[in-house]
Amino acid sequence: MKRPGVIALTAWLLSLCACALVIWRTQVVADLSAFMPQMPTARQQLLMDQFKDGIIARLIMVGIEGGDEAERARVSTELGRKLRQDEAFLTVQNGDAETSARDQAHFFEQRYLLSPSVTAERFTADGLHRAIGHSIEGLSGSAGLMLKQLFLRDPTAETLSLLELFAGDSQPASAGGVWASKDGKRAILLLQTRAAGADTDAQAAAIARIHQIFGEVRHPDGGTRVVMSGTGVFSVSSRAIIEREVEVLATASMVLVAGLLLLVYRSVWLLLLGLVPVVSAALAGVSAVSLSFGHVHGLTLAFGTTLVGEAVDYAIFLFMQHSSGQPSERFWRTVRLGVMTSLAGFAVLMASGFPGLAQLGVYSVVGLIVAALVTRGLLPHLMPRDIAMRDLTGFNHFLDRLFATVRRGRAVPVVLSALALGTLLWLHDGIWSRQLSALNPVSKADQALDVSLRGDLGAPDMRYIASLTAPDAQSALRRAEEVSRVLQAAVRDGELASFKSPTMVLPSESLQRERQAALPEPAVLGERLGQAVHGAPVKAERLSGFLEDVERTRQAPLLTRASLDGTSAAMLVDSLLIRRARDHLVLLPLKAPIQGPHPEEIDTDALDQRLRAAGLSDVTVIDILSETSAVFDSYLSEALTLSGLGALAVTALLFGSLRSWQRTVRVLLPLAAAVLCVVAALVLLGQQLTILHVVGLLLVVAVGSNYALFFDVGMTGRPKVERHRTQSSLVLANLSTAGTYGLLGLSSIPVLSAIGSTVAVGTFLSLLFAAMMAPEHGLEDEA
Amino acid sequence: MRSERLGLAWHWVACVALGLAWPAWSHAWGVPELMQTLAQGGSAKARFTEKKFIGFMDQPVESSGELSFTAPDRLEKRTLQPKPELVRLFGTRLIIEQPGKRQMVLELGGRPDAMAFIESIRGTLAGDQEALERYYTLELKGRADAWQLTLLPRFDNMRKVVTRIRMEGNQAHVALVAFDQADGDRSEMRITRVPAP
Numbered sequence: 001m002k003r004p005g006v007i008a009l010t011a012w013l014l015s016l017c018a019c020a021l022v023i024w025r026t027q028v029v030a031d032l033s034a035f036m037p038q039m040p041t042a043r044q045q046l047l048m049d050q051f052k053d054g055i056i057a058r059l060i061m062v063g064i065e066g067g068d069e070a071e072r073a074r075v076s077t078e079l080g081r082k083l084r085q086d087e088a089f090l091t092v093q094n095g096d097a098e099t100s101a102r103d104q105a106h107f108f109e110q111r112y113l114l115s116p117s118v119t120a121e122r123f124t125a126d127g128l129h130r131a132i133g134h135s136i137e138g139l140s141g142s143a144g145l146m147l148k149q150l151f152l153r154d155p156t157a158e159t160l161s162l163l164e165l166f167a168g169d170s171q172p173a174s175a176g177g178v179w180a181s182k183d184g185k186r187a188i189l190l191l192q193t194r195a196a197g198a199d200t201d202a203q204a205a206a207i208a209r210i211h212q213i214f215g216e217v218r219h220p221d222g223g224t225r226v227v228m229s230g231t232g233v234f235s236v237s238s239r240a241i242i243e244r245e246v247e248v249l250a251t252a253s254m255v256l257v258a259g260l261l262l263l264v265y266r267s268v269w270l271l272l273l274g275l276v277p278v279v280s281a282a283l284a285g286v287s288a289v290s291l292s293f294g295h296v297h298g299l300t301l302a303f304g305t306t307l308v309g310e311a312v313d314y315a316i317f318l319f320m321q322h323s324s325g326q327p328s329e330r331f332w333r334t335v336r337l338g339v340m341t342s343l344a345g346f347a348v349l350m351a352s353g354f355p356g357l358a359q360l361g362v363y364s365v366v367g368l369i370v371a372a373l374v375t376r377g378l379l380p381h382l383m384p385r386d387i388a389m390r391d392l393t394g395f396n397h398f399l400d401r402l403f404a405t406v407r408r409g410r411a412v413p414v415v416l417s418a419l420a421l422g423t424l425l426w427l428h429d430g431i432w433s434r435q436l437s438a439l440n441p442v443s444k445a446d447q448a449l450d451v452s453l454r455g456d457l458g459a460p461d462m463r464y465i466a467s468l469t470a471p472d473a474q475s476a477l478r479r480a481e482e483v484s485r486v487l488q489a490a491v492r493d494g495e496l497a498s499f500k501s502p503t504m505v506l507p508s509e510s511l512q513r514e515r516q517a518a519l520p521e522p523a524v525l526g527e528r529l530g531q532a533v534h535g536a537p538v539k540a541e542r543l544s545g546f547l548e549d550v551e552r553t554r555q556a557p558l559l560t561r562a563s564l565d566g567t568s569a570a571m572l573v574d575s576l577l578i579r580r581a582r583d584h585l586v587l588l589p590l591k592a593p594i595q596g597p598h599p600e601e602i603d604t605d606a607l608d609q610r611l612r613a614a615g616l617s618d619v620t621v622i623d624i625l626s627e628t629s630a631v632f633d634s635y636l637s638e639a640l641t642l643s644g645l646g647a648l649a650v651t652a653l654l655f656g657s658l659r660s661w662q663r664t665v666r667v668l669l670p671l672a673a674a675v676l677c678v679v680a681a682l683v684l685l686g687q688q689l690t691i692l693h694v695v696g697l698l699l700v701v702a703v704g705s706n707y708a709l710f711f712d713v714g715m716t717g718r719p720k721v722e723r724h725r726t727q728s729s730l731v732l733a734n735l736s737t738a739g740t741y742g743l744l745g746l747s748s749i750p751v752l753s754a755i756g757s758t759v760a761v762g763t764f765l766s767l768l769f770a771a772m773m774a775p776e777h778g779l780e781d782e783a
Numbered sequence: 784m785r786s787e788r789l790g791l792a793w794h795w796v797a798c799v800a801l802g803l804a805w806p807a808w809s810h811a812w813g814v815p816e817l818m819q820t821l822a823q824g825g826s827a828k829a830r831f832t833e834k835k836f837i838g839f840m841d842q843p844v845e846s847s848g849e850l851s852f853t854a855p856d857r858l859e860k861r862t863l864q865p866k867p868e869l870v871r872l873f874g875t876r877l878i879i880e881q882p883g884k885r886q887m888v889l890e891l892g893g894r895p896d897a898m899a900f901i902e903s904i905r906g907t908l909a910g911d912q913e914a915l916e917r918y919y920t921l922e923l924k925g926r927a928d929a930w931q932l933t934l935l936p937r938f939d940n941m942r943k944v945v946t947r948i949r950m951e952g953n954q955a956h957v958a959l960v961a962f963d964q965a966d967g968d969r970s971e972m973r974i975t976r977v978p979a980p
Contacts, residue, residue: 136844139840140835140844140865141862142879144835173890
């Protein structure tokens, strides 16, 4: 080896070591955040963070399916009992009799602190007379049987006032004494983990624990099975999917490319050499991402396998050229141009607002540069002098005939493009997906399960939320009470169906004191009660339990968060009153009216006005759906702009190098046709296009231009030997690229399959169309 | 239905032929025949007055209003006095409405005790013997134009609340529904039929 070779090898080895060192300390994450856009304003971002890290992310919804109703109920009860004893879970709800009884007892006992109708006026003789009169009337109604049991201790029916607070909620249905889906075919439980939702390891452990206990309590012949959903479950399963897919994709891509290389070069040494740029590119790419983002997302690793297919192209070109003497300067120029156009495509990704796409950009840009550098600077020194290649004459003759045949169909790309364009113009509505879920790495089936479990639980869909912040918990609760009064008025006017507030189960201390103060002392209350029931069909003496309960509440300590432990009220407070580093955040989920001029929708402007009128202008009402749709739209237009710029950059590079409009257009035409056909095919297959397809199309232009370019520069007017070389290396390189992207297209992760299938089909069509549209004379002048 | 009637006709012919004639006919009147009569009653509208006798109340609590039944499973109870209320039952879904309050929807499909309650009235009005016998053992006394049907709950969860349901009527008209509750309280609902327009 000559001196420059030694220097190159040393530099390469040193860089490799440096990369290995960086990668060794790199953290690989696999949560969902990378492919969720950031929220536009800081305040909304905070809100979303709370959703991600707060209690919502700690909920696990569990469904028990199969078997019969009795067995499902038994399993749910047993599972609930054992999970309640488990340290990993803060709360476990399944609607079992034990918990409902505890809840009922709690609310009944605390009714005078919780009921919104407790005022000094209600406890005057007149007020009591009215309230008791209503209760007696109520005894005749449908709730009579229940009211009868409460009447003697609760003649003013405060329990009913409390029930009405929650009347807008749909409680889960019940089957066999536990919560169940509406059709009764699935028992359901709602768990809250102790660990934060972002702690994927802890979430995985919690999920494993549920599976384990379920395995213990289920009857082997009962036929039951368990399903789960929730943010934590999604994180765990998406991490598992990503890890598995990275492994499978990496192995499959390597096998594919190695097989191809071996087939052509029949030399293990050349195969290993061919993999040198690939491995170097991957290591450098991961290191670069790690250094610039602080971590590497699992999806970046999975996507990175496509780099295998591209990085190996350069080696393929090099070996092919080398097998017939030293590669010409012209060859290197063409490779350089190819690298530049690819870089133009990937560089655009680096500017993306999606953290995940930006990672892919950095990874690919660095990877490609390194692959090209290693191919140019190192491989020539390591290559044997004579490369004994498989005789490709037969293959080339076959290709000649094939290309000659396809060239007869040179009109095909044009016709197809016209058809594709027509289709797109005709179907132009609904081409774009505005749903964030399209980017969700979680499978469609899992997302459907999530929706179905949510529906079963009657969980609020959390589309509309009013939120406020306050320096401490008590002032947060007081402010929430003010907002509740405004929201209550909106409910009365039909603008809202209902809302939830932490103050429904934990009023502020000042309101609790106010209610306590409204309760008269025993002698006074007894006297007023006597006057109130005068002439009524019930005697005051029978109501002694009422006097006792009122007096007990007057003396009792106020409710605190701790006194809610063990009831479902605790979960409500924890999810809606969130303690943060510097302040407290209150979330008030709103439910849209089912009927009215705009069913299922809330006029947030009208609500804002109400709040402003009440002097509560710092309360934010957001519609998360329209908020995220708007963000999504802005990202889509960002992607379109960036892709446009990328395509322009590619065009400029081509023109700068080819210095002829005619040739530039000739290189670009097959690309444009390929892009149009891929888009039309996706739309016709019922795929809604996302930002990822846009990115995929950009890569078709960036990567596909290499093939069109080689076709133009490497084929036209070149001697037959050289043409054959170019031709077979083009086909090989294209096969390896389309193959690795194609593998990615088979991925079950939507993000990867969208890009993969788009690029695989697109690059293949690019080559095919380039061959079809290649100028005839270029091949015939020597034939 | 037609074939059953045909069957009855044959039965009658056979009885006459065997010289057993009328007495045997009257003996044959039982729960199936009552149910058949009720089932033929079809949809109906009626007024009701209900009295609830509650232990701690010095006098019964009274209410009145309208009942309507649309075969096979829609039941509507509209209370007008003393406190307006509309309770509707579609299949297993119970909807309660009170003026000025939010509608309450209860899904009773998964609650056998609640379903037992509902089936006692609806099953009787619809003449659905199978539905009634799922939850109750039936005892019938009297004759077609003055019958007394007693429903005794078969299951403990129901017996804890209601020990006995008594119904009285003539032909397809149910005139009284009375619940005897486990705590000693009871309720009586008297029903007068509104003639079909």
